[in-house]
Amino acid sequence: MSVPKLDAQEVRGFYLWNNTSALVPFNHLYDLKFSTKTQYNVNGQMRDMTYLDFAIYRKMNDWFRLGVAFRGSQLVKESGDIYEYRPQLVSIITLNPSEVKWQTTNRLEHRSFSRGSSHFRYYHNIYAHFPSFPHFPKPYLGEEIFTKLNDENIHIVRAHGGLHLIEHERFRIDFYYAWQKSRSGGEWFASDVLGLNLTFRIKPRNGMLYLPAN
Numbered sequence: 035m036s037v038p039k040l041d042a043q044e045v046r047g048f049y050l051w052n053n054t055s056a057l058v059p060f061n062h063l064y065d066l067k068f069s070t071k072t073q074y075n076v077n078g079q080m081r082d083m084t085y086l087d088f089a090i091y092r093k094m095n096d097w098f099r100l101g102v103a104f105r106g107s108q109l110v111k112e113s114g115d116i117y118e119y120r121p122q123l124v125s126i127i128t129l130n131p132s133e134v135k136w137q138t139t140n141r142l143e144h145r146s147f148s149r150g151s152s153h154f155r156y157y158h159n160i161y162a163h164f165p166s167f168p169h170f171p172k173p174y175l176g177e178e179i180f181t182k183l184n185d186e187n188i189h190i191v192r193a194h195g196g197l198h199l200i201e202h203e204r205f206r207i208d209f210y211y212a213w214q215k216s217r218s219g220g221e222w223f224a225s226d227v228l229g230l231n232l233t234f235r236i237k238p239r240n241g242m243l244y245l246p247a248n
Contacts, residue, residue: 047214047225048076055087056234065091065099084108089124099126105143117148135163154183163198171197174208189217196229206233 055069069087074080089103100123107118122143129136138160146152161176173196180190196210212227 045077047223049082049225049227050074050076051212051227051229052232053229054232054234056236058236060090063093065093067091067103081110083110085118089122091124091126097128099128100124101126103141114149116150119146120144133165137161137163156181156183161194166198171199172201173197174210186217191215192227204235204237207231208233 051071051073053069053071055067058066058068060066067087067089069089070085071087072084073082075082085105085107087103087105089101091099091101093099103122103124105118105120105122107120109116109118120143122141124139124141127138138158141157143155143157144152145155157178157180159176159178161174163174164172166172174194176194176196178190178192178194179188181188192212192214194210194212196208198206199209200207208229208231210229210231212229214225214227215222216225217223
């Protein structure tokens with residue numbers, strides 16, 4: 035993959051991202067996941083995008099899960115908001131050959147919009163989660179590639195570096211930096227991203243869902 039170099043005169047985008055998700059184990063085979071994410075464009079001083087996700091995953095074995103998901107997004111534009119509807123097929127592989135935990139997600143999705151042409155897209159990521167150091171949160175590294183299954187091909191690449199700041203049995207907070215390059219109109223544009231992920235794990239008890247106070 036070849037990504038053009040960044041022009042020194044190009045203005046880099048700067049974004050703040052926030053993701054909140056809840057994972058609900060339905061039984062020993064199935065998990066439900068609900069997510070919402072908001073992206074803020076600091077340069078434009080505006081909310082750039084918000085999406086809502088619903089997914090269900092089935093555990094095939096100790097290291098492989100399959101899922102189906104649906105995402106609805108609002109893309110904020112000066113010319114008027116655009117709404118996206120995105121059914122997805124998802125596979126997740128998790129391996130722990132050593133102290134480093136490896137996880138990769140592959141996703142096939144169909145993107146349709148309230149304005150603009152629809153298309154299929156393939157998404158791939160891989161993350162490495164490292165053990166913690168004394169008095170230091172667990173670090174992780176990752177990459178993401180988005181490929182439109184049309185003439186545009188690869189149009190977004192990202193490299194991540196982050197920390198699992200707080201890890202609890204029912205709650206986790208991650209903070210990360212991402213370097214992103216995206217292609218629009220045949221040109222590549224670079225962006226810097228600071229992000230915060232909040233993850234809750236909710237377990238059924240006596241037929242009810244609950245989140246422990248601690």
